[in-house]
Amino acid sequence: MDPTKNDRALYYGCLQCRPGTEEQVKAEISQNLTSVKAIVPRQKTLVCKDGVHSVDSVILFPGTLYFRAGKDLDVKKLLKLKGVRGILTNADGSWALRAEDRELASFLFSIDRDQNIF
Numbered sequence: 234m235d236p237t238k239n240d241r242a243l244y245y246g247c248l249q250c251r252p253g254t255e256e257q258v259k260a261e262i263s264q265n266l267t268s269v270k271a272i273v274p275r276q277k278t279l280v281c282k283d284g285v286h287s288v289d290s291v292i293l294f295p296g297t298l299y300f301r302a303g304k305d306l307d308v309k310k311l312l313k314l315k316g317v318r319g320i321l322t323n324a325d326g327s328w329a330l331r332a333e334d335r336e337l338a339s340f341l342f343s344i345d346r347d348q349n350i351f
Contacts, residue, residue: 246301
């Protein structure tokens with residue numbers, strides 16, 4: 234779906250935050266900005282320590298958080314959150330991801346909706 238064709242469509246964006254604060258920023262978004270859905274993409278890794286195998290998850294893109302929101306989002310509210318360094322913008326200053334970036338964000342939101350692990 235091309236969000237530019239529909240004002241009620243959801244748009245995807247990308248926040249840059251201090252590495253290690255991704256989950257804190259996500260929690261603050263879900264608590265204070267209920268119209269915004271944020272994810273921290275993770276990847277499962279197999280860990281072998283002292284002969285014991287276990288599965289762990291690591292942040293796929295450290296310092297990066299993807300979000301989904303309506304066109305009317307006031308991004309200044311996101312930028313004021315503790316730990317947020319900035320927001321990825323296009324040449325025209327808009328925050329909505331385009332083309333392949335939007336497809337990646339859409340894919341990340343579509344997989345494992347609870348944990349965003351693949």
